[in-house]
Amino acid sequence: MEQNKTQEYERLFGKELSQYLTATDKIDTHFPEMPDIENQWATVGESYLPDAMREYSRYPTVALGWVMYVGMAIAKYWDADWNIYGKVPDLYKHLLSQTDFDHLDDFITSSVLQFSDTASASLRATVGECASRVFNRLQHLGIESGTADAFRAFIAALHMMYLMGAAMELKHLGYHMTQVG
Numbered sequence: 001m002e003q004n005k006t007q008e009y010e011r012l013f014g015k016e017l018s019q020y021l022t023a024t025d026k027i028d029t030h031f032p033e034m035p036d037i038e039n040q041w042a043t044v045g046e047s048y049l050p051d052a053m054r055e056y057s058r059y060p061t062v063a064l065g066w067v068m069y070v071g072m073a074i075a076k077y078w079d080a081d082w083n084i085y086g087k088v089p090d091l092y093k094h095l096l097s098q099t100d101f102d103h104l105d106d107f108i109t110s111s112v113l114q115f116s117d118t119a120s121a122s123l124r125a126t127v128g129e130c131a132s133r134v135f136n137r138l139q140h141l142g143i144e145s146g147t148a149d150a151f152r153a154f155i156a157a158l159h160m161m162y163l164m165g166a167a168m169e170l171k172h173l174g175y176h177m178t179q180v181g
Contacts, residue, residue: 013137070165
């Protein structure tokens, strides 16, 4: 039952985000299969969650948005040299060891993704829009704060933001997903 509810939230957030990101040509219509990146989620999500929960009450779009940057960084690492990065026990902690939570977005954008100032500004706007959309959706679900259901919805939102970030970076790197058959 709880797993079904989490999957329902993931579908809801995934649909919201994919519609926006597809319309703005940030991801392909066919969502990529990315098992190496997806397999990182259990560790990354567990490490990220305390930071996200701490920030959520004051900075909800930061708590939601920064995990999108983490997804992008992991996709970049996957493309660069997964034989090395795939062996790092916790890629979120690896990223955080090089900066602090407040500057994680800037660090990933400039040092990992190596975006120009113009590309960084565009990315910041996209991540901000995605985080705002997800936050708005969370607020309108009618879930009582502090409940197990609210926690499941929050986890689902973080997971979808992470996956969409990875999909955006894969497209940016030139991986184009098309449906076969």
